[in-house]
Amino acid sequence: MHISLRAALLAGALVFSGAAIRAEPISLSQALAKGTESSPRVTQAKAQADAAEARARQAGVSPNPELSIEVENFAGSGAFQGLRSTETTLAVSQRLELGGKRSARVEVARAERDFAFLSYKTALADLDRDIRLAHAELRADEDRAVLARDNTAAAEELARIAKVLVDAGREPPLRQLRAEAALAEARAEQARTLGELLSSRRLLATLIWSDDPELSATFTDESAPPNVPVELPSLNEQLAIAQKNAALARVRLARANAVPDVTASGGVRRFAEGRETALVAGVSIAMPFRDRNRGNIDAAQSESLAAESATMLARIEATRVRQDARILLGAAEVRYEALAGLGISQAEEALRLTRIGYNAGKFSLLELLDVQTALTTAKLNLIQARLDRAEALAALIRANAL
Template sequence: MACGLLCALLFGAGPAQAADLSLAAAIEAAFANNPELAAVRQELGIAAGERRQAGLMPNPELSWEAEDTRRDSRTTTVMLSQALELGGKRGARIEAAERGQDAAQLELERQALELRADVVAAFHAAARAYAAVELAEQSRQLAQRGLQVAQGRVRAGQVSPIESTRAQVQLAETELQLRRARALRDDNLRQVARLTGLPAEGIDGLGGQALAPGSAPAAADLLGRLAQTPALRLAEMQIRQREADLGAQRAQRIPDLRVSVGSQYSEQERERVNVVGLSMPLPLFDRNQGNVLAASRRADQARDRRNAVELDLRTRTRSALEQWATAANEVESFSQVILPAARTAVDSASRGFEMGKFAFLDVLDAQRTLIDARTRYLEALAAGSEARVAIERIYGASQP
């Protein structure tokens, strides 16, 4: 199913069977179906709407008023007024809205990278869960074989019945581990289904995926690409967005000029005159100083957050690389030395017990050593996979 080379290392099994869902297909399905990513995509349309609104001029205003309600002496005035924005307000709004569009695009890129990393992590966890089920099944078969041998020797009067009891306890423990492994596999498949938007019952297996982490990249190479990461680019863009907002708030300090033209008609004098007017607020008290101060502090806050993001990315990179290197060494040790030796010890102890050279406790000890070694091997693979996913979450896929 999902173990490939992993199963061969653990069990000496042949190549994995063809699977229904590959990692590439899972990532593609997640990008197409994941509702959280779809919600982030909506931000692009929201930002486009805000950009369109920012470029619009104020609407003209039409007014009508009458002086004196008596018909014969009434004077009516019709006015058309237009506010003229001064101080570059419209350009500042457009600049801020365009920076918002850029930030929305980078946020989508960052969220897509996060989703891809989540899918890879869930897929690898499910693949390891498949391998864990096969591991538990292998352990149960070993325990069954041990029970059969112990019962045969008990019936022949060669060992005490307590050896059969020990073998039954070992078999019960492996059956419990098998049930737990199956439950964990099903739960991991549900996580894959949640991220990809595929029905969980429709996923029968996973494509063979190399779970060994491989060699970790050099820290200097990764850190040299730090400025190109979506997270840091987004933090930089948020600084520019806040600075654009500050420019828009500073432009608001200059009052707008309102120009009015119209016509006034007097019923009493039977005469129509043209009316022209100019008006402008006097910025005596409200000069938008509070909003300017707030926008300035938000720009400073964005710079501090950018520095915090860079520090966090550097720390996470170094920690993940260290974990990756440690896990890779452990995986190599288990695959080349520990697992083959533990398997040989089980075979030797089982044959020795059948021939009466070893006690059944020696068989149990060898079996438990092999089971523990396999479990720790899976844990080393998990640590390596987590570290690699942590790097890909920051820098993107390390391989095409």
């Protein structure tokens, strides 16, 4: 299994053409739109928000009244034999919630609804960041695969020329061996970049819930988003605040649940003997001698304190993440601009001249390989710099999500 997979990767890399690398193109905006529309992560968060909304509606409903019928004094002995002395009572009872239970319950449900809605927004923001990162990584892996393919083609040409020169006696056999070793390294690198490219394609396809794993990321040059005012809480901070509000509401509900409810009832009683009727009424209330809900009250208060601390931490963390992301984005932009300047064009010109000199016998194979390696390193650094910029931009956009 492993041997066949390794062989397949190597064989695929050797025939990897530009058409294979540049598969079905998808822009960042298209990937974001498809992910928002199709991702199960978003569907799950939306369903949870809808469920919380339904619970908030249900929380304001009062208890239902209860209808009861009670039959007494039948099937006994003496005067109570049969149904002659039966008393039948039809009554309606209603539990009356005291202590503000209903309003406290509604407050908890609304706070949980707000938390669920913010969780839905958080899921969208997290998916947006993940898609941006996956799209940028796919673009970088495509560029690395193209570079590896070009390097393999160049190594094949060098190996061919080295063999010609060795056969003509212009180069020692060691030069041909070195060229063949460089070719083997280039093919191995091409196989590695192919594996990473296929993995990146599948990751993006999974995030956007696409049936087509053959995706190609088109280049997207986005500018940095504007600074978010300090007074505006980040999405993570809003989520922590909503959790704190829910915890405070649960404290109030726990205290309200400590107040016993009253159940009032009223009805009519019919006496079988004489067929008289009479009204009945009653009131019942629990005696809070043992259970005063102290454990739940203390637990809710502790959770409220924890939520307050979590809010403070979220505020501090949001400020740090925003500042770090903007600093990293600035550094990545400076590095990318420096690498994208004359460095690449000069390295390409140096390689062109060195190849001409090598073909003319003025430069050795080692010198040509050194120049080729320098150009490859410069291009890889440029690819990494662009990826670093995209990652920093994705982090900043997520940090600024409101």
